[in-house]
Amino acid sequence: MASFHVIPDQELLIRLQKGDHAAFTKLYNKYWENLLSIAWNHTKDKCTAEDIVHEVFMALLREKNNFDILSVGAFLATKIKFAVFKHYRKQQRRERLAKTNLTFEKVSLDEEKLDALFLKEYIDGIIETLPEKCKMTFKYSRYAGLKNNEIAAKLSISEKGVEANLTRALKIIKHHLETSGLALILSAELLKRYNL
CATH class of the missing domain: 1.10.10.10 (Winged helix-like DNA-binding domain superfamily/Winged helix DNA-binding domain)
Incomplete structure (x- = not known):
């Protein structure tokens, strides 16, 4: 019987920075559900929440060497909240353009x-x-x-x-x-x- 080995997040980050896509997949599988829940709680829209989670993970993959991450879960949750904030700002700008009386x-x-x-x-x-x-x-x-x-x-x-x-x-x-x-x-x- 094979033993299940849990790889710590910091090790997965190091592997990700070296281009290991399996490490990215492990982080994605570990955190996507929780992040989707956070995004949905803020947006109440499944498609928007999924888009935001996708955007955050793509940012992690793209900018993996630019971040000083101490806690992957906290980092991703913060990025989700920031992405929700950006989504609301974009949505508000669209609404303001539609209303000329402001x-x-x-x-x-x-x-x-x-x-x-x-x-x-x-x-x-x-x-x-x-x-x-x-x-x-x-x-x-x-x-x-x-x-x-x-x-x-x-x-x-x-x-x-x-x-x-x-x-x-x-x-x-x-x-x-x-x-x-x-x-x-x-x-x-x-x-x-x-x-x-």
């Missing part, structure tokens, strides 16, 4: 709100992967608006520890934004709003 200011405001909503959802996803104290420090600072000394008291760490955790969280978030290309897409003003 003012430029209204269109700009709607796009900015959509950007802000997506950025918050994207950053929330990154934050959930941070080490616990780092995650709590960021949430207390950016979402609860607490000062460093208040955060230090809540987490029983020094103010320098708070600063170190904030610096680490911001560095990780910025890295994700840069490697995903979002730092180029989202406006500097919007990033500033989140103190990034």
Whole structure:
């Protein structure tokens, strides 16, 4: 009886970067169903969801050497959410072209709100992967608006520890934004709003 050998994702990524299409197939088979579910939950349309999943896997294959991937599942889920976001933006642009009575200011405001909503959802996803104290420090600072000394008291760490955790969280978030290309897409003003 042959033993079933599970190949770790990191090894599959290395093989994929060397051009091993079997590694790509294994990653696809492992993640496609979960990714389809995420895309469908956002779009409620099977064909659109399938197109988005296909697009994300093709991007992984095309740009396999351009990504610094720590977790394949988290990376692909984030790419799905970004692809859904792009789909909605494209759909909204089509709708706006059909409606001539919208003012430029209204269109700009709607796009900015959509950007802000997506950025918050994207950053929330990154934050959930941070080490616990780092995650709590960021949430207390950016979402609860607490000062460093208040955060230090809540987490029983020094103010320098708070600063170190904030610096680490911001560095990780910025890295994700840069490697995903979002730092180029989202406006500097919007990033500033989140103190990034």
